[in-house]
Structures are given as structure tokens and as C-alpha cells.
Amino acid sequence: MSVKSCEACATGSALPFDFTMAFQPIVDMTTQKAWGYEALVRGLNGEGAAGIISRVNDTNRYQFDQACRVKAIEKAQRLFDDPSLRLSINFMPNAVYEPAACIKTTLEAAQRVGFSLDRIMFEFTEDERMTDVAHVKHIISEYRKFGFMTAIDDFGAGYAGLNLLSNLQPDLIKIDMQLIRDIQKNKAKQAIIAGIISIAGEMDLKVLAEGVESADELHVLHSAGINLFQGFYFAKPMIDRLPFISFEANSDASVAIKARSLPDLAPQVL
Numbered sequence: 001m002s003v004k005s006c007e008a009c010a011t012g013s014a015l016p017f018d019f020t021m022a023f024q025p026i027v028d029m030t031t032q033k034a035w036g037y038e039a040l041v042r043g044l045n046g047e048g049a050a051g052i053i054s055r056v057n058d059t060n061r062y063q064f065d066q067a068c069r070v071k072a073i074e075k076a077q078r079l080f081d082d083p084s085l086r087l088s089i090n091f092m093p094n095a096v097y098e099p100a101a102c103i104k105t106t107l108e109a110a111q112r113v114g115f116s117l118d119r120i121m122f123e124f125t126e127d128e129r130m131t132d133v134a135h136v137k138h139i140i141s142e143y144r145k146f147g148f149m150t151a152i153d154d155f156g157a158g159y160a161g162l163n164l165l166s167n168l169q170p171d172l173i174k175i176d177m178q179l180i181r182d183i184q185k186n187k188a189k190q191a192i193i194a195g196i197i198s199i200a201g202e203m204d205l206k207v208l209a210e211g212v213e214s215a216d217e218l219h220v221l222h223s224a225g226i227n228l229f230q231g232f233y234f235a236k237p238m239i240d241r242l243p244f245i246s247f248e249a250n251s252d253a254s255v256a257i258k259a260r261s262l263p264d265l266a267p268q269v270l
Contacts, residue, residue, distance in 0.1 A: 015063040019052045022237035025245050030227045032247045036086030039072035040237050065092045070109045077113040088121045099142035121149035177211020184216040197225050
């Protein structure tokens with residue numbers, strides 16, 4: 001499939017700051033293996049994402065979004081030793097002018113390093129009001145043509161909720177951590193999660209619980225039918241390396257996946 005260029009691709013200036021990526025695992029409790037990893041923006045000295053994103057503005061938003069994609073793909077290709085692992089990348093819908101054109105840099109990076117497109121998932125958040133839902137819907141439609149997966153991040157925390165889900169129909173929804181926290185103590189949260197799982201099943205969507213921090217939270221969510229998880233309970237993000245993953249859902253079993261780091265780069269735990 002040929003990909004045209006857009007004006008932003010051709011005229012965009014260089015990004016005025018640099019950054020790197022940390023990786024946090026997405027785990028599958030049915031296999032007790034990593035399903036994939038989310039690439040998270042970090043400063044070169046270990047600064048959190050907020051400090052980097054605060055430097056993003058209308059002038060450099062496109063360049064930043066493109067740089068995130070390229071860095072994530074290049075680092076994932078060097079780190080992932082399992083060809084089935086997915087890479088999840090956050091993207092900014094407002095940085096995508098024309099989806100078929102703005103995806104060009106992503107396609108070139110994936111082709112250059114040999115990373116399969118069907119292993120890439122793009123996340124967008126509902127935590128900020130979307131001014132043009134039709135535009136995001138168009139982005140998802142175009143991305144599917146290339147084999148990319150799409151996901152709504154922080155589902156349940158934003159403005160549009162179920163209306164946004166019905167309009168966009170992504171491949172996966174990531175339940176916001178505020179609905180996850182202490183769910184074992186909250187019947188209302190349990191009822192809401194059950195409803196989300198039911199709706200996702202009817203729509204043939206995958207469900208991921210993010211921000212899991214305790215065995216109690218994991219037990220309730222796994223018992224409810226969720227198999228994909230992300231959170232400090234399993235591993236914290238690590239810069240330029242894949243962290244150890246511990247599965248402790250069963251009291252008589254514990255499995256750890258060994259960390260893998262990029263050569264010649266000192267790992268930092270966040």
C-alpha cells in the first residue's frame with residue numbers, strides 16, 4: 001500500500017528536546033507470560049513523562065508524536081526476544097493531520113528494523129475531551145488497514161465513556177486504575193467492571209485492567225473474567241530494558257521473567 005506525505009511531514013522542524021522510553025509489561029494470566037509491553041516516555045536522566053510532555057506544544061506536537069513512535073519501535077525490536085510480543089504506543093490524535101500520510105514514518109521505522117505491524121497497538125486516552133471524534137474514528141479506520149491494533153486508555157475516567165466506545169470501537173479497552181483501586185472493597189466498582197466486561201464481550205473487544213497493585217485486586221478482576229493486566233503488582237517500568245515480571249496469583253506458584261536490557265545502556269528503575 002503506497003503512502004503519501006503531508007505538509008507536516010515535509011516541513012516539520014526538528015524536536016528541540018530529547019527523551020527515551022521505559023517499558024512496562026502487559027501480562028496474560030491465562031498463560032502467565034508477557035502479552036506485550038507499553039512504551040512510556042521518560043527523560044534521559046530518568047525524569048517522568050509529565051516533565052517531557054510539558055514541553056510539547058502546538059509547534060512541536062507532530063514531531064514529538066512521530067519521535068515517540070520511532071523510538072518505541074526501534075527499542076522494542078532490540079529488546080523483544082519473543083516474536084509474539086506486542087508493542088503498545090500512546091499517540092496524540094491531535095498530532096495526526098491525515099492518518100494515511102502521517103503513518104508514513106511509523107511504517108518506515110517498522111520496515112527498517114523488521115517489526116511486524118500487527119504487533120503494534122496504538123493507545124489514545126479518553127481522559128481529555130476530544131474535539132473531533134470523527135477524526136479519531138478515521139484514524140482508527142486507517143490504522144486497521146495496515147494491521148495495527150487500537151486501544152482506549154484510561155477507560156472510565158474521561159468525558160465520553162460508553163458513547164466514545166460506541167463511536168470508535170477499538171480492539172481493546174484499558175480500564176482506568178481508579179476503577180481498579182481497592183475493588184475488592186467496593187461493590188459498586190465490581191458492578192461497573194462486570195458491566196464493562198459484558199459490553200466488551202458483546203462487542204468482541206479485549207479488556208485490560210491497568211494499575212493493578214495488589215493480589216486482592218488481581219483476584220477479583222481475574223475472577224470476573226479479565227485476563228490481561230498491567231501494573232506495579234507485576235513490574236514497574238524500566239528505562240531501556242524489560243523488567244522482571246512476577247506472577248503471584250497462585251500461592252503455590254511464582255514465575256519470574258528475566259529482565260532484558262539494551263546493550264551499553266544503564267537501566268534505571270522508576
